[in-house]
Amino acid sequence: MESRTQTTGQALGWEVSARDGEARAGLLRTRRGAIETPVFMPVGTLGSVKGVRFEELEAADTDARIILGNTYHLWLRPGPEVIRACGGLHRFVGWGRALLTDSGGFQVFSLSDLRRISEEGVEFRSHLDGRLCFLSPEVSLEVQAALGADIVMAFDECPPGEVGHAEARASMELTARWARRSRRRFDELQAGGADAGRTDEDTEGLSGGQSLFGIVQGAAHLDLRRESLARTVEVGFDGYAIGGLSVGEEKAVMYAVVEEVAPLMPAERPRYLMGVGTPEDLVECVGRGVDMFDCVLPTRNGRNGQAFTSRGRLNIKNARWAADPRPLDEACPCAVCRRHSRAYLRHLFMAGEMLAPVLISHHNLASFLDTMRRVRQAIRSGEFTRFRREFLEGINSGVE
RNA sequence: GCAGGGGUGGUCGAGUGGUUAAUGGCACCGGGCUGUAAACCCGGCGGGUUCACACCCUACGUAGGUUCGAAUCCUACCCCCUGCA
Numbered sequence: 408m409e410s411r412t413q414t415t416g417q418a419l420g421w422e423v424s425a426r427d428g429e430a431r432a433g434l435l436r437t438r439r440g441a442i443e444t445p446v447f448m449p450v451g452t453l454g455s456v457k458g459v460r461f462e463e464l465e466a467a468d469t470d471a472r473i474i475l476g477n478t479y480h481l482w483l484r485p486g487p488e489v490i491r492a493c494g495g496l497h498r499f500v501g502w503g504r505a506l507l508t509d510s511g512g513f514q515v516f517s518l519s520d521l522r523r524i525s526e527e528g529v530e531f532r533s534h535l536d537g538r539l540c541f542l543s544p545e546v547s548l549e550v551q552a553a554l555g556a557d558i559v560m561a562f563d564e565c566p567p568g569e570v571g572h573a574e575a576r577a578s579m580e581l582t583a584r585w586a587r588r589s590r591r592r593f594d595e596l597q598a599g600g601a602d603a604g605r606t607d608e609d610t611e612g613l614s615g616g617q618s619l620f621g622i623v624q625g626a627a628h629l630d631l632r633r634e635s636l637a638r639t640v641e642v643g644f645d646g647y648a649i650g651g652l653s654v655g656e657e658k659a660v661m662y663a664v665v666e667e668v669a670p671l672m673p674a675e676r677p678r679y680l681m682g683v684g685t686p687e688d689l690v691e692c693v694g695r696g697v698d699m700f701d702c703v704l705p706t707r708n709g710r711n712g713q714a715f716t717s718r719g720r721l722n723i724k725n726a727r728w729a730a731d732p733r734p735l736d737e738a739c740p741c742a743v744c745r746r747h748s749r750a751y752l753r754h755l756f757m758a759g760e761m762l763a764p765v766l767i768s769h770h771n772l773a774s775f776l777d778t779m780r781r782v783r784q785a786i787r788s789g790e791f792t793r794f795r796r797e798f799l800e801g802i803n804s805g806v807e
Numbered sequence: 808g809c810a811g812g813g814g815u816g817g818u819c820g821a822g823u824g825g826u827u828a829a830u831g832g833c834a835c836c837g838g839g840c841u842g843u844a845a846a847c848c849c850g851g852c853g854g855g856u857u858c859a860c861a862c863c864c865u866a867c868g869u870a871g872g873u874u875c876g877a878a879u880c881c882u883a884c885c886c887c888c889u890g891c892a
Contacts, residue, residue: 452843475842513842521844534844565842622842653841661841682842703843710846711839726836757835764846 418618419558419645420611421677427791429670429696432783435677437557438606438613439497439505442472444677445693445786447779448507448701449772452477453484454500457706458768461502468741469773472504473557475701478550479511479518479542483535487553495555495603506604507701508556510547510589512563512582512622513682516654524564526581544588552596555604556617560648561589563622568656575626582624583638590642593619618645620679626651627660629667636671647672648679649697653688662691669696686715686778687802690795693782705775709768712756715775717798721749721806723767728753741773 420436435442449456449464451474456464464471476496481487493499496506514531515522521532528543547562563582566575596602597616606615621644625631639647649668652661665680669692672678679699680692689700705715714721716736721728723735734744735752743752743766755763778798785794 448842450843457843458846477843480843507842509842514844516842518844560842563842648842650842679842684841688841700842702841703845704841707843707845707847708840711848712846713840722838724837759846761846 416614417645418614418616419677420613421646421675423674425787425789427786427789428694430693430782430786430791431696431698432786433677433698435698436611436613437473437505437618438604438611438615439503439557440472441611442505443783444698445689445779445782446472446699447689447775448473448475448699449775450475450701450703450706451500452703453480454496456768456772458710458765459706459772461500463742463769464502464772465504466742469769469776471772471776473507474502474504476500476506476508476554476556477511477514478508478547478554478560479514479531481508481554482511482542482546482550483533483540487550491553491555491603495553497555497604505558506554506556507558508551508554508560509681510551510560510562511542512547512560512565512650514542515563516565516567516651519567524581526584528562529564544585545592548589548592548596549601552593552601552617553603555602557604558618558620558646559593561586561619561621561644563624563650565624565651565654566626568626568652568654568660570626572628572631575624575628575631578626579624579631579635582622583635583642586621586639586642586644590619590621590644593617620644620646620648622648622650622681623668623672624651625664627656627664629664632664632668633671636668640673644676646677646679646699648681648699650681652680653682653684658688661688662695665692665695665697672696686775687799689775689778690782690798693786694791694795702775705771706768709771710764712763712767714767715771716806717774717801718804718806719802723749723753723756723763725753735767735770736774739770739774740777741770743767743770743773 423431423433425432433444435444449471454476456474490496490499515529521534523530528541531540533540544562551559562585564578566578602617608615621639623635623639625635669678677698680697683700684702712723714735717738728749731749733749736744752763785791
């Protein structure tokens with residue numbers, strides 16, 4: 408038996424197996440399984456990757472190794488007590504693989520009309536029933552302990568993408584202070600056994616506890632980004648995320664920030680770009696040094712009738728597909744593309760059949776995850792540059 | 808046959824003398840969606856010319872009529888629904 412004593416005691420294992428330029432291929436070891444990176448993580452905000460069954464997420468054509476849940480949403484409903492009583496989020500939803508929970512920081516942005524920020528935390532007017540709720544770094548980490556995800560996120564403030572320097576600085580500094588508080592409360596909760604998802608000691612050579620990621624903010628201002636990174640690293644986390652992108656800024660700005668920040672992030676820790684992105688964003692940002700991604704696009708756009716294909720986006724509602732016997736993407740090996748035609752999917756969508764969004768979501772997810780498999784392969788074989796060029800050419804060639 | 812009610816743009820349905828090419832809904836056509844307040848949101852939707860402003864044509868069962876002006880009023884006819892025979 409090979410000894411893994413050198414990683415025992417840590418909650419998360421991480422090793423890079425290949426590099427190609429800034430792109431890295433690696434293995435992220437969590438208490439609920441190993442995850443090859445770069446990885447795309449499907450979003451399951453409310454405890455469900457919308458429209459996709461867990462069996463399908465596990466199936467070979469998709470094979471998601473880790474999915475997200477959301478602290479704010481699960482906190483409001485069904486509530487952390489319910490989920491703790493059911494043995495944590497894994498057992499509650501019936502998913503045995505890895506989970507990552509976002510802290511609710513994104514809702515500070517997306518629900519900006521319903522909240523007020525103070526040093527202490529964020530007062531939300533619940534979007535469900537209007538009642539006043541208070542989320543802070545401490546509360547967020549307490550809820551995340553009750554959910555018991557394998558990776559949890561520090562509670563941050565996510566400002567709009569185009570905020571000016573002064574506002575971005577104030578926000579970034581608040582996030583930095585919240586990072587310390589998140590770290591402190593996290594450690595207390597772990598020491599106190601509050602983690603509902605704890606696994607046996609030595610699982611995978613890991614401690615069995617949760618791991619915690621810090622989040623870099625600073626909007627489009629590179630000096631603030633660098634400072635935010637330094638202050639986050641100073642606190643010390645198991646992994647580091649870039650937050651506050653794809654929130655209204657120009658795409659070039661996003662790429663510029665990632666290009667500046669990712670290579671400066673600790674090389675011995677996984678790098679997670681939050682909320683990104685399109686297939687081309689994934690490839691571009693892997694090329695800038697990112698290891699982990701999540702995004703609602705495959706499921707949301709799938710539900711709304713848009714398929715991501717190797718030749719770009721295909722809107723299944725378009726009349727031009729009405730009698731098209733071809734699959735969504737002739738190059739896609741997913742279960743949906745192997746079985747169903749564009750004509751059938753369009754018919755289902757136009758008829759309002761719930762199977763249509765289900766099938767397109769499945770295809771999109773399978774497509775995103777397949778892209779990441781090919782990205783990893785390209786990095787390992789030292790052909791990432793060529794892969795990137797050919798992939799982008801394909802995406803831009805247009806669906807016929 | 809008699810008595811009521813009704814025939815409006817792809818469809819259902821408002822409008823009952825003048826901003827009416829005609830409110831809405833649906834259908835249809837197109838666009839958007841990036842740590843999910845999203846199975847959602849936005850736009851178009853009689854025809855023609857125009858990049859556009861704009862202009863022309865055709866339209867409220869059919870045919871006449873009244874009026875400066877009619878989907879709206881009058882007459883005849885056709886058709887549909889309900890009740891009674």
